[in-house]
Amino acid sequence: MKIVAGVETPDSGELALGGNTFTRLTPALAHQQGVYLVPQEPMLFPNLTVRENILFRLPKRADSAAQLQEKLQQLSCQLNLDAAASTLEVADQQMVEILRGLMRKAQILILDEPTASLTPGETARLFCQIRALQDLGVGIVFISHKLPEIRQIASHVSVMRDGAVVLSGHTADYSDNQLVSAMTPADREHALSxxxxxxxxxxxxxxxxxxxxxxxxxxxxxxxxxxxxxxxxxxxxxxxxxxxxxxxxxxxxxxxxxxxxxxxxxxxxxxxxxxxxxxxxxxxxxxxxxxxxxxxxxxxxxxxxxxxx
Incomplete structure (x- = not known):
């Protein structure tokens, strides 16, 4: 996913986004193509406000404040835009990252294990906001190892093992045992390297x-x-x-x-x-x-x- 987000460079192959083909992407180019990566550990400027973090490096426009308020209402988000980022809980920090992507007109949000540091209550709130994003037409790539959450939020599932996709299809078509088996390496009879x-x-x-x-x-x-x-x-x-x-x-x-x-x-x-x-x-x-x-x-x-x- 870091390659798709432009953070890392692929050794070979091509990426197709929005009808365009790329051999590599930069983060800026990925943003232009509507792809935004929400990292597992939010990367905010603690000394800046929530508003400043969301709008950082965006062109100054008169309607930016109105657009941001509209995004907050669409997601039923109660963030205090004037609070320092250092005062936010992890769940709110992730929402700042999501809003960063939406303000950059992201059409695909890659969420890297977003629930790893959340409580069950915070996870439920995040899922409500993810469903609101889906209703807005935003594509979600949800990376997780928690099968109950995958069944709750994902319509399609893909399992990668050793750098290759070993299973892909509708989530409802696979049992938990099938998903776990796909994630488990093949038994090599205890062979030593x-x-x-x-x-x-x-x-x-x-x-x-x-x-x-x-x-x-x-x-x-x-x-x-x-x-x-x-x-x-x-x-x-x-x-x-x-x-x-x-x-x-x-x-x-x-x-x-x-x-x-x-x-x-x-x-x-x-x-x-x-x-x-x-x-x-x-x-x-x-x-x-x-x-x-x-x-x-x-x-x-x-x-x-x-x-x-």
């Missing part, structure tokens, strides 16, 4: 357990946001836990005594492939969390950030 084989051949990395021995086993784990969760991960395999997560509070990796906090249930891990020393007190060696948003002090070097506990 040459890189994995080389890594395992290094001193200290030789496997001391069978290949299917779990490095992580979670059973009947219950905590804030999840109940009776079971998870099993083996070397060289990726494990996923689907479901709705509270943004900003991914509690699963913090529980089961990994960070010293207890949840009902149990977990087990293997320390045969361990890092020395352990990443932090209370963490078993060989563990790390890759956070959704990395928050490292701007004054730290890359080396210091990587080694900070």
């Amino acid at each position: 040459d890189t994995q084989k080389l890594w395992l051949a290094l001193p200290g990395n030789r496997r001391t357990q069978p290949q299917d021995f779990p490095v992580l086993r979670v059973e009947d784990l219950t905590g804030e946001g999840f109940i009776d969760l079971a998870l099993r991960s083996t070397p060289g395999r990726s494990s996923a836990s689907p479901g709705w997560w509270d943004p900003g509070a991914p509690n699963l990796p913090k529980l089961s005594t990994v960070c010293g906090r207890r949840a009902r249930g149990g977990s087990g891990w293997r320390t045969a492939i361990s890092a020395t020393p352990a990443p932090a007190p209370g963490w078993p060696a060989g563990w790390s969390i890759c956070r959704k948003i990395a928050r490292s002090p701007d004054c730290f070097s890359m080396r210091r950030c990587a080694g900070t506990r």
Whole structure:
């Protein structure tokens, strides 16, 4: 989608928009063609007002204020245009991004996981506004991994895996199992890549357990946001836990005594492939969390950030 929005350049191929064919787009050219990308993390100027953020870099016109008020009424939006952007909740920040696109006469809005940081109430409000956009004739590309939301908002669905569209059609024509199967990589019989084989051949990395021995086993784990969760991960395999997560509070990796906090249930891990020393007190060696948003002090070097506990 970043290629369609002009943010990234394709290696090959063509894009057809509004009867015109392009080998590449820039953000400005994409806007001219009616395409606007609403990023997952809104990119606003915190020191500017809502009005200034929406109209930023647009030609000054006498009717701009009237057009903006019309868009607000069409979407039943109650934004305070004179408020500083830094005071807005995430849902309102996303609405500012949507209004930016509408004021640039966008005919296609690409929403990149817009509900990832929203509460259920904010999600319901966003969906009402998306339906209002659809009534205005605006095309919506809704990127999400939440199947209930896809069924609620999308008439057509496409699944991309490994850079290719593996399923596409009317949403109602596919069951949840079919969609999940399309998203799941084909079983390669636990085959290891040459890189994995080389890594395992290094001193200290030789496997001391069978290949299917779990490095992580979670059973009947219950905590804030999840109940009776079971998870099993083996070397060289990726494990996923689907479901709705509270943004900003991914509690699963913090529980089961990994960070010293207890949840009902149990977990087990293997320390045969361990890092020395352990990443932090209370963490078993060989563990790390890759956070959704990395928050490292701007004054730290890359080396210091990587080694900070």
